[in-house]
Amino acid sequence: MKKNIKYAICAATFGYALLPITSSAAEVEEKLKPARKNFLAADADKSSGLDAKEFVTFIDANAAISFGKAKEIQQRKAYDRAFSKVDKNQDKSLTWDEFVEASKQ
Ligand SMILES: [Ca+2]
Numbered sequence: 735m736k737k738n739i740k741y742a743i744c745a746a747t748f749g750y751a752l753l754p755i756t757s758s759a760a761e762v763e764e765k766l767k768p769a770r771k772n773f774l775a776a777d778a779d780k781s782s783g784l785d786a787k788e789f790v791t792f793i794d795a796n797a798a799i800s801f802g803k804a805k806e807i808q809q810r811k812a813y814d815r816a817f818s819k820v821d822k823n824q825d826k827s828l829t830w831d832e833f834v835e836a837s838k839q
Pocket residue numbers: 821822823824825826827828829832
């Protein structure tokens with residue numbers, strides 16, 4: 735599985751980006767706190783969801799604090815791919831809940 739290898743390399747490189755599946759809700763919330771701040775700041779029109787353009791702002795802000803896989807996405811300019819991956823219901827709007835779900839995986 736090419737995808738799994740890629741993920742493993744990424745996880746090894748960035749040493750911990752994604753949350754362990756066993757994290758409690760409180761732990762998840764704590765770990766995602768810095769990203770939550772960036773999410774709110776990136777949501778320019780305060781729609782509670784990020785569109786593709788706002789998502790770039792969000793990722794860049796996360797990359798600046800070395801959060802999760804943001805730096806990798808930024809370096810690869812893989813915003814579109816990352817966006818469609820986390821936008822679970824494919825409505826072109828990334829809600830915080832969708833981001834939390836994606837972060838748990
Ligand atoms: Ca969505």
